[in-house]
Amino acid sequence: MSIKFITSTRRQFLAGSAALGAASITGLRPAFAAVDWKKHAGTTIEVNLIKSPRGDILQKYQKEFEDLTGIKVNAEQTPEQQQRQKAVIELTSGKPSFDVIHISYHVQKRQFEKAGWLADLTPFMKDPSLTEASLTESDFAQAGLDFAKDKNGRFGGLPFSVDYWIIYWNKELFAAKGVEFPKTFEELVAAAEKLTDKDAGTYGFVARGMKNANTPVWASFMLGYGKSTVKDGKLETDSPESIEAAKLYQRLMTKSAPPGVTGFNWAECQSSFLQGKVGMWMDGIGFAPPLEDPKKSRVVGKVGYGVMPKGPGAQAAPTFGDGIGVTEGSSKKEAAYLYCQWAISKEMGARLLQSGSGVPFRNSVLNDPEILKGVTMPAEWASVLSESAKVSQLCLPVIVPVTEFRDVMGVALTNVIGGADPAAEMKRATEEFRPILERSEA
Incomplete structure (x- = not known):
């Protein structure tokens, strides 16, 4: 049985069935229920995305995040070269107009780390009221961890997609x-x-x-x-x-x-x-x-x-990779982190993979047979994905x-x-x- 996505309600999402069906994800009910998703209801955050299939997926399902959290999201996609220029100008000022930024690790990792432009997400990831229990380091592929963590082991963003x-x-x-x-x-x-x-x-x-x-x-x-x-x-x-x-x-x-x-x-x-x-x-x-x-x-x-x-x-x-992080200059870091967590959730990772728009860094997505059944791309695409990972x-x-x-x-x-x-x-x-x-x- 292939996976069919349905429109989420907050109750369904908290029950772990928002998009994937109860059979395909286990353990999400207590994990998502423990997170205080409504903690920042009424907040508005600005999201700076790269124009790409990944950005399209995030905007397509944005309303589900807004319904889940009560947080209003203003998201904008910009072609990658212009986005990078805009990011540098605004982040250098110390007062960027955005709270969340879509990062091309293969271009921006060292630059962002050296400048201190990204908030350290490590404390948020350790807070059970902010982070669902299945979001752990061990669930990320090693390449994702290498991209996301700095030399001191701090997360300056969450690994989103490998390409x-x-x-x-x-x-x-x-x-x-x-x-x-x-x-x-x-x-x-x-x-x-x-x-x-x-x-x-x-x-x-x-x-x-x-x-x-x-x-x-x-x-x-x-x-x-x-x-x-x-x-x-x-x-x-x-x-x-x-x-x-x-x-x-x-x-x-x-x-x-x-x-x-x-x-x-x-x-x-x-x-x-x-x-x-x-x-x-x-x-x-x-x-x-x-x-x-x-x-x-x-x-x-x-x-x-x-x-x-x-x-x-x-x-x-x-191999290239992107992530999603919170700007150090944001005054709404927790609300922005909730968006980042939603963006790389198992639910959204399944959508990314099943549509062929990207490959999540999360092992729990790539190793879930029910999710793999729902991949809409030809079998040859999935095979090349697997073979490419080996080299x-x-x-x-x-x-x-x-x-x-x-x-x-x-x-x-x-x-x-x-x-x-x-x-x-x-x-x-x-x-x-x-x-x-x-x-x-x-």
Whole structure:
């Protein structure tokens, strides 16, 4: 029996059946009943979300939180790059306009920790009147704990969703050209070029080409060459492996990608794949739902989901993660924490997973057979999720100036797509960024 969600009432939620059915979650009745959800009724909180499938899920079910708690939520989604800029400006002022912030750990973790912008949630998590009993450290995957906790073991946010990068592929286009799904980088290039027919308007590969957004694509390829971008505080971005990754990126994006790809972020890549004119799209597993939506997609039933191919040095599923936290400058920290707890609850995690919008960090969601029965995405999607977890590696460096890193390397990659020499560009960008990294670590 698959899980069907129903509209929650406070009584149902407290009974542990708000969305998942009494059979699928055990132990929630006493846990949720112990929390004083109405403690801050009448409060209004401001929530700053990243525009993403995760943000969509939170806004879609926001009224349930408001009914449960009596807390009014004003939530706004902003595209990720603008959201990060807005966050830095407001948090630096010490008086942000928002109480809750959606965090891209792979970009913002070190920066937020060093600046002290997030409230320590550890005391709230230990308070049984604020935290339901099943919300424990042991229920989070290790990657989530690594992202959420600082070097002193304090929680500067709650782990929300992990995102593995995969290859989406069009089975119809592959079959028409007699191409098999690539298992290696070499096969990836060959497949992309065989699938490309520019006269027919068909292209073999698409990935982010826009400055800053393009850096994770190249960094993902670096993992396949057995290198990370920064190791032990030292840049490896001008290493032979880095240059080979840049050459691979250049070849794919110039020989097999649609025109105008230097202006593509994930949304443009997704749109081109939805039209059925692209053979492969490389990006996060959480962007899958529209591909299976007949109202949005021309490729319903034709989409394949594949683990990142193996590079010369390793097979690695590039891994990113986000969380949700309370700002240190908020005067409504407890109310904001209740929202964060609801956002990463088992109920909301099930919705995230079942819709294909993301992958919760909570083991109790991923290991619940009843929740897994309700996953609406194809079985192949769930299989790739499981296989990617086995070869997961963090993609971007956990450093303070990661936005500047993405900008500097992103310019180099844009130049590479334009025909510049990959070795010269990676060496130039590395020299430009090195003093920025050294100052940040001082």
